[in-house]
Amino acid sequence: MPTALITGATAGIGLEFARQLAARGDDLILVARDTTRLDTVASDLRSSYSVEVEVLPADLTDLARLGLVEQRLADRDRPVDLLVNNAGFGLKNSFLDNPIDVEQAQQDVLVRAVLRLTHAALGGMVERGRGGVINVSSVAAFLPRGTYSAAKAWVNSFSAWAHAEYADRGVTVMALCPGFVKTEFHERLGVDRDSSAPKVLWLEPDRLVRDALADFDKGRAMSIPSKRYKAIVTTTRVVPRSALQRLQGLGRK
Numbered sequence: 425m426p427t428a429l430i431t432g433a434t435a436g437i438g439l440e441f442a443r444q445l446a447a448r449g450d451d452l453i454l455v456a457r458d459t460t461r462l463d464t465v466a467s468d469l470r471s472s473y474s475v476e477v478e479v480l481p482a483d484l485t486d487l488a489r490l491g492l493v494e495q496r497l498a499d500r501d502r503p504v505d506l507l508v509n510n511a512g513f514g515l516k517n518s519f520l521d522n523p524i525d526v527e528q529a530q531q532d533v534l535v536r537a538v539l540r541l542t543h544a545a546l547g548g549m550v551e552r553g554r555g556g557v558i559n560v561s562s563v564a565a566f567l568p569r570g571t572y573s574a575a576k577a578w579v580n581s582f583s584a585w586a587h588a589e590y591a592d593r594g595v596t597v598m599a600l601c602p603g604f605v606k607t608e609f610h611e612r613l614g615v616d617r618d619s620s621a622p623k624v625l626w627l628e629p630d631r632l633v634r635d636a637l638a639d640f641d642k643g644r645a646m647s648i649p650s651k652r653y654k655a656i657v658t659t660t661r662v663v664p665r666s667a668l669q670r671l672q673g674l675g676r677k
Contacts, residue, residue, distance in 0.1 A: 425475070429453040429497060429504045429545075431484065431537070432511035434461045437560060437605060440629040441508050444637060446473035453478045453504065455493055455511070484511050484537040485529045494544035503552065507545040509538045509579075510560040519570055527571055534575035542586065546595065553594035558640055559583045563603040563653055566660040576601075580646070587645040600636045600647045603656070605629055625652065 432438040433454035466477040482489035513533040549555030565576035583599035639647035
């Protein structure tokens with residue numbers, strides 16, 4: 425059976441990836457910080473889908489724990505066919521209101537972990553001539569919205585390059601760029617869903633992941649969910665950046 429490794433796998437988009445990939449018959453490796461929650465999710469997936477589920481507790485800001493995930497991805501005797509870099513890290517406050525160590529931790533999860541885990545996974549995938557990486561980015565990558573947007577812009581650029589570099593060697597690398605998704609992400613930030621964005625912008629995680637996997641299966645380098653977000657991304661390419669700056673507060677109320 426194919427094996428997929430998913431970071432941030434116990435909630436939100438990551439959990440939905442785990443469910444849908446298990447429904448396809450993929451065995452899973454789940455990575456998250458909360459060991460108790462990992463064990464609960466793994467047990468539920470095993471009983472619901474009759475797949476093998478391995479748990480790997482790791483705080484991706486910790487280089488030692490991150491290294492263990494890298495080792496698992498690089499294990500040629502137990503190959504991983506799909507890596508989903510989904511682990512998230514959001515900050516409610518603006519740049520100067522956050523301690524620099526907190527800003528650095530965000531970059532460690534959103535950039536360093538994506539870089540290192542993708543590097544660890546690609547070697548074996550290229551050797552085997554098959555495999556893939558889905559990097560969960562954000563529509564925020566197309567907007568000037570601080571260090572989170574900057575990190576996601578890097579994810580988009582990195583994913584586009586890696587896709588172009590390795591697609592003809594059997595490996596698909598895709599950036600998934602969701603907008604507002606009904607998950608725990610905003611709740612953990614203390615952001616009120618009803619007042620932070622119009623209801624029409626909120627996406628259901630099951631549809632998001634289903635469409636993302638369909639795009640991945642087609643070998644696409646980027647997946648942008650729904651016509652409304654495709655329209656938003658198109659608009660960002662023609663609207664002056666000074667106008668886009670007015671969207672800075674969206675999602676932070």
